[in-house]
Amino acid sequence: MSKKLVYPALSLLAAASLALTGCAPPASTPAPAAAATAPAKAAAALAVSQPWVKAAASGMTGGFGVLKNTSDADITVTGASTAAARTVELHETAMGADGAMRMQAKQGGFVIPARGELKLEPGANHLMLMGLTAPVTAGADVTFTLELAGGGSFDFTAVAKDFSGANESYVEEEGGAGMSHGQPSSTGSAPGSAPSSTSK
């Protein structure tokens, strides 16, 4: 994947599509298939379905969806970003030494296998938003940019939903207090949606 990926004007397309429909969560953001180079085809082969973000008032939260690779070559996501958070990490959930499931950065990024898909979901791989720049309220749109190995990128927009799960433990590397993502976005969140503290 050392070939340079040409990034087609996907974000513009996605934005135009949103403006036209004016509304409902874009459940899929298929990439245009017009690009001429092989790397562009690889980037264009990426699609997302069911994208959503857990609504949160502050701190951290998670982004989810299904990434689909329609090409014959693996695609690797090496990073992600959004205006909604200072940083986004690619996380997996794995068992720690004590047997508890914990979130941790995914070494080597997310690989979406050729003709396959990668599910980002609570309790498993996900996009970890850290340092929210503003409350992510239910119904809001959050646009992500995925950086692909080789230099291309892929944008998609996810809708924020109230969600009581996705409370996996996350231990910050500096040894600070453990946190889980998804502070309740409002008083409207159901009882039980409060993040579980995991500093033990």
Added chain:
Amino acid sequence: MSAGDQRPAGATADSDETGAPRKLPRRGLLFGGAAAGLGALAAAGAHLSGAGIQQAANTAAADPADNVHGGGVVAFYGDRQAGITTAAQAHGVFVALDLRPGTTRSGVRALLRLLSDDAANLCAGQQALADTEGELARVPARLTVTFGFGPGLVAAVDPARAPGWLQPLPAFSVDRLRPEFSHGDLLLQICADDPLTVAHAQRMLLKDSRSFATVRWVQTGFRRAYGSEKSGTTMRNLFGQVDGTSNPAPDSTDHEHVVWGGGDIRPWVDNGTSVVIRRIAMNLDKWDEVDRVGREESMGRRLSNGAPLTGTREHDEPDFKVVSKLGFPVISDVSHLRRARPEDSSQRIFRRAYNYDAAPGAGGVSDSGLIFVSFQADVDRQFTPIQRRLDEMDMLNQWTTPVGSAVFAIPPGCREGGFVGEGMFA
């Protein structure tokens, strides 16, 4: 079933709201097997959400004799909302929400977007976004979700759009209204032929409402189970009466005019209508005291098949001029049939009621009745005059008591990628 085959279990050839053969969910086309190439992906557009769930491992192979019909799909998207002209499903729940204080126009918009997307997925037999019990969505069972707007919601979005009739009905002398069954800002009418499907849809929609609204009331109703009798059979209420005989048939011009407007009756918005929901308590204990002749006289119809007392078949036209040997009208002047029948042909409504049977209060054995649901283009012109006549005199009033009442404006449907109510934000 292959991993790519996303057809809901037991899919059947039901028709959608327009009577056209329904389409299968599009996800199968998009993500199904080798045939779905990039071209199909690009062409199929933006709406692609729902289940990543494979056919549940515990789904038994259908016995041909089982006649499984849980896969029936009613199209969510369309010019008009489903769940009105749609043949009434076996189960219905009516949920009224109150907007949280301070909910803004943009908040209402976000709420309606979220709920429309949930409804579209669930009605197609796909799990909603962030659906934690997505397996339950696999049996749509003709699920419909119909949204209605109360005065508070319209006021929060654009007060100038509120139709004149969007307010509580006039007070009627028979009313004993209770706040826990009355009014509300947003109505969710959720109907399906499977109660588990209804419950899951209700849960999903309410989870996505929490930040914006609180539950004001919930009324759960039922009819005969799907398949118990021929579809299209007029329902019976818990008095045993055939209830709804004079409804204009959904494919008729009458129905079109009554529900969607026509002639000099205009709907509040094209492809919109209104709904009146009244909870009518039926006193079964007092009804028990009435013999069969008295029961039929109070209604003006036969219990056996709903025929008017002057006819033999259900849909025979009643003849109010026929008198008995003693000179009394065969159909009493104070029967429900006679009192409800308008002289003015514009005073017609389309009923889509459900029975309810709640837990009895202390010392009682039943708390039963009817969730009266009627659609009409103009509440003031069509519904209220009928209710005034029934309020003045109707033998059935001896055994029935309205305990809840609500009026909602029904907005048009939406297209894929849109949301119900979007026209109010234009």
